[in-house]
Amino acid sequence: MSACQKAARPLTRCLQNTKSLPQATRAVRTFTSSSRQNEEVVVESTKAPKVWDPETVTSRKGEKVLMRSGVMPIGSRRRRAAIQSSDNIPFEQLPYQCFQEALQVLREDRTEKLEQIKVERLRISNLMAQDASKIKGGEVQKEKRLDSMRRYLEKLKIEADINDPLIKKRFEDGEGDMNKPIYRYLADKQWRKYQRLVVVQRINQLSVVPDVLPHFEPTADVRLAFRTRSVQHGEFIDSRVSEVPARLKVQVFDKGERLVSIVVVDSDVPLAESENFTSRCHYLATNIPLSPVINSIPLSKISTESVVVPWLPPFAQKGSPYHRYSVFVLQQKAGETLNVGELKEKVQQEGFALRSFRDKYSLDPIGMSIFRSEWDEGTAGVMERAGIEGADIEFKRKKVVALKPKQKARGWEARHSSTKYRQLWR
Amino acid sequence: MLLPRLQSPLRAAITSIARSGQSSSLNDAFAQLAIRSPVLTFVRHASHAQQGAVNKAKDGPGKRLGAKKSGEQYVIPGNIIFRQRGTHWFPGENCAMGRDHTIYATESGYVKYYKDPETHPKRQYIGVVFERAQVLPLPRNSMRRRKLNMVATKMETPPKVEGVQVRTDLVEGVGGKKGVVSVKQGLGKERRGEEGRDLTIRPGYMYREANWEIGRAAERAKVKVREFKPRDRWTAWRKAWKRQITVKEKRIVGRRK
Numbered sequence: 001m002s003a004c005q006k007a008a009r010p011l012t013r014c015l016q017n018t019k020s021l022p023q024a025t026r027a028v029r030t031f032t033s034s035s036r037q038n039e040e041v042v043v044e045s046t047k048a049p050k051v052w053d054p055e056t057v058t059s060r061k062g063e064k065v066l067m068r069s070g071v072m073p074i075g076s077r078r079r080r081a082a083i084q085s086s087d088n089i090p091f092e093q094l095p096y097q098c099f100q101e102a103l104q105v106l107r108e109d110r111t112e113k114l115e116q117i118k119v120e121r122l123r124i125s126n127l128m129a130q131d132a133s134k135i136k137g138g139e140v141q142k143e144k145r146l147d148s149m150r151r152y153l154e155k156l157k158i159e160a161d162i163n164d165p166l167i168k169k170r171f172e173d174g175e176g177d178m179n180k181p182i183y184r185y186l187a188d189k190q191w192r193k194y195q196r197l198v199v200v201q202r203i204n205q206l207s208v209v210p211d212v213l214p215h216f217e218p219t220a221d222v223r224l225a226f227r228t229r230s231v232q233h234g235e236f237i238d239s240r241v242s243e244v245p246a247r248l249k250v251q252v253f254d255k256g257e258r259l260v261s262i263v264v265v266d267s268d269v270p271l272a273e274s275e276n277f278t279s280r281c282h283y284l285a286t287n288i289p290l291s292p293v294i295n296s297i298p299l300s301k302i303s304t305e306s307v308v309v310p311w312l313p314p315f316a317q318k319g320s321p322y323h324r325y326s327v328f329v330l331q332q333k334a335g336e337t338l339n340v341g342e343l344k345e346k347v348q349q350e351g352f353a354l355r356s357f358r359d360k361y362s363l364d365p366i367g368m369s370i371f372r373s374e375w376d377e378g379t380a381g382v383m384e385r386a387g388i389e390g391a392d393i394e395f396k397r398k399k400v401v402a403l404k405p406k407q408k409a410r411g412w413e414a415r416h417s418s419t420k421y422r423q424l425w426r
Numbered sequence: 427m428l429l430p431r432l433q434s435p436l437r438a439a440i441t442s443i444a445r446s447g448q449s450s451s452l453n454d455a456f457a458q459l460a461i462r463s464p465v466l467t468f469v470r471h472a473s474h475a476q477q478g479a480v481n482k483a484k485d486g487p488g489k490r491l492g493a494k495k496s497g498e499q500y501v502i503p504g505n506i507i508f509r510q511r512g513t514h515w516f517p518g519e520n521c522a523m524g525r526d527h528t529i530y531a532t533e534s535g536y537v538k539y540y541k542d543p544e545t546h547p548k549r550q551y552i553g554v555v556f557e558r559a560q561v562l563p564l565p566r567n568s569m570r571r572r573k574l575n576m577v578a579t580k581m582e583t584p585p586k587v588e589g590v591q592v593r594t595d596l597v598e599g600v601g602g603k604k605g606v607v608s609v610k611q612g613l614g615k616e617r618r619g620e621e622g623r624d625l626t627i628r629p630g631y632m633y634r635e636a637n638w639e640i641g642r643a644a645e646r647a648k649v650k651v652r653e654f655k656p657r658d659r660w661t662a663w664r665k666a667w668k669r670q671i672t673v674k675e676k677r678i679v680g681r682r683k
Binding site for chain 1: 500502503505534567568569570572573574575576577578579580581584585586587
């Protein structure tokens with residue numbers, strides 16, 4: 001900080017303080033700070049609890065208070081600090097000539113795109129109105145053309161808005177409306193840049209793909225949490241934490257409401273008799289509405305009519321290798337609901353195979369998340385509370401029988417193997 | 427080196443120029459100036475390196491590389507299947523590669539040598555299957571074959587259900603050991619947090635507590651340590667200040683002596 005800045009600091013402080021005061025007092029007050037103002041501030045702070053603004057909060061304390069109340073502070077701390085002292089001119093009115101001219105160019109481009117959208121809509125409606133027999137390829141060709149035209153329309157919609165700086169800002173502030181294609185597009189792009197790569201990596205690393213499903217390409221973002229504990233994909237979770245049903249946040253990036261089924265599968269249930277592993281269904285619920293806007297699915301709050309298998313807390317018996325619990329979101333066919341009563345009879349919890357379940361009810365897996373668990377101090381308690389037998393069973397490694405008989409001791413070892421050297425034994 | 431050698435022919439040339447006088451042409455003079463010394467002609471002699479592996483490939487002792495287990499032979503975990511320099515073979519199912527590229531088994535079963543063009547078009551793999559009739563590679567996207575290799579046994583001590591019970595269990599465990607020689611620390615008053623210590627002989631001929639008991643010493647003594655906050659500069663500064671003061675005092679005391 002230079003000397004002149006240092007000198008001007010009290011003055012700027014005073015200016016900032018006066019800004020936050022009501023208009024009347026500000027008019028009276030001059031630039032010189034007075035003791036009266038300080039008194040006022042003290043009195044105020046003791047009385048009313050401070051209300052933090054997510055736009056301008058910069059202190060750690062304020063951020064914490066806000067986050068606890070469920071509101072995330074907007075943007076970076078640096079930005080919030082800048083907003084505090086700026087005179088809040090609306091973004092599109094910033095007085096820079098180059099900026100204004102660039103905005104003008106973008107606006108013209110947008111109007112052009114809107115015109116194109118109008119034309120494309122008209123073309124689609126015209127084609128829809130036409131009789132399929134009059135078109136060259138018949139019904140198939142008509143559907144094909146309609147499909148490609150619709151895709152082009154979607155592309156135009158995104159192109160119309162993609163360059164708008166205000167839309168970018170709103171998306172980055174988390175205020176984007178997921179009903180609009182541009183925000184869905186931006187969110188999808190962001191997800192694919194990092195989160196999706198992580199999920200795909202975990203799917204491959206933890207062998208979910210050959211073990212649970214033969215193929216899987218996630219298209220929806222699934223976040224998992226237990227109470228307040230959010231779970232990274234593939235994390236080891238304490239059995240006491242996962243005793244309660246999970247909370248899911250499923251973000252789909254295509255429009256429209258749909259029904260989904262949610263399955264939690266443990267694919268590492270040890271079978272001592274056959275020396276093999278099997279899978280077990282820990283949760284199954286169907287006909288859950290999901291859309292880009294309605295994205296929160298707390299499993300504990302799902303109505304009992306749609307729950308087929310209620311939450312069975314994950315447990316891993318002592319000594320058994322880690323259990324993978326994969327949470328799958330399966331999209332049902334448009335307009336189809338599954339019969340819960342029938343499912344309750346047919347679905348076997350032990351030996352549940354997601355492959356055949358998916359094929360039988362023609363479900364489309366759109367997203368997944370995974371967590372792992374091992375035996376810990378709480379597992380016995382969790383099993384007791386859930387009424388599961390077998391908490392006192394421990395899995396131990398089988399002894400491998402050597403192919404050759406053990407060689408007789410030779411040399412030093414043979415000489416020192418008598419009881420005389422007992423203290424050397426270990 | 428070069429100058430003394432040059433001197434004699436040069437001298438000869440100069441004298442010849444002087445002898446010929448003005449009658450002979452300049453060209454002759456220059457021709458005589460040309461250096462024609464036997465010492466300076468470069469001749470390439472026949473040469474042959476005497477050292478290194480030039481004359482004949484030196485064949486060292488054999489390294490006993492190659493297959494140690496043939497196809498369909500039974501192996502147990504850790505058995506070496508193939509020794510090699512570099513990766514002629516890659517580890518497939520239930521196999522692993524050592525630091526000198528040795529392929530060894532990680533499960534007991536039957537050795538299979540195979541190619542898997544879908545994972546890699548050129549590599550050849552060694553795998554182990556659990557039953558002799560099984561074939562490798564597995565069909566694409568089929569479930570992995572796995573083996574538990576474990577036996578379910580009843581726990582010797584049933585697991586504790588967490589809650590308040592845990593602590594009492596620990597206390598019992600300390601007091602109720604049987605058949606172990608234990609020594610109470612004598613010599614009057616015990617230090618804070620060391621009350622009721624149960625010292626047993628441990629490996630290394632030491633009478634001491636178990637490590638987990640030592641780890642709980644602070645808890646027993648009810649020592650409370652303020653949680654460390656990485657960015658709490660105020661506490662850090664105060665601590666540093668106190669430390670400086672004590673160091674200063676110590677120094678003063680040291681000087682007095």
